[in-house]
Amino acid sequence: MNRPEPENRDLFAIADLAREFGISTRAIRFYEAKGLIAPERVGATRVFRRRDRARLILILRGKRLGFSLREISDYLDLYDANRTQQANMLVEKVDERLGMLEQQLSDIQTTIAELREMRKLAVGEMEKA
Structure with missing residues (x-):
């Protein structure tokens, strides 16, 4: 029996979501414990809806x-x-994150340039010896 594509289904088991997103069921339970998702319960079984997905x-x-x-x-x-x-x-948080990543990129580029210069100097010293 073929299951409908996830976007067309109404109900999901925790194992289905874990498999679909490549995460553990423990991670999903963690997000539930933090109040980020709120699956319904049928007995001891979690039932996730499209909204939860x-x-x-x-x-x-x-x-x-x-x-x-x-x-x-x-x-x-x-x-x-x-x-x-x-x-x-969202715009505010994305702008903050972009600013931080752009600064990190600049720092990384500076570090790479410095390391290349250090390597060049070290190679020059080795060639003199």
Whole structure:
């Protein structure tokens, strides 16, 4: 029996989401414990809906982009509330993150240039010997 594509399904088991996103079920339970997702329960079984899946996508994207769980939580809190506030907050946080990454890139480029110069000097000294 073929299962519908994830976007077309209404319900998901924790193992389905873990497999789909390449994360552990423990990670999903961690996000639940932090209040970032709130699956329903049928007995002892967690039942995730499309909304939970969408929130999990946003959580994983936020983590991949370097946002803290607090920042992700703040963003998700606005998800159902005010779209304008959500967009403003996202722009602010993205600008902060871009600034930090651009500074890190500049620092890395400077370090690489310095290391190349040091290597060049060391090679020059070895050739003299």
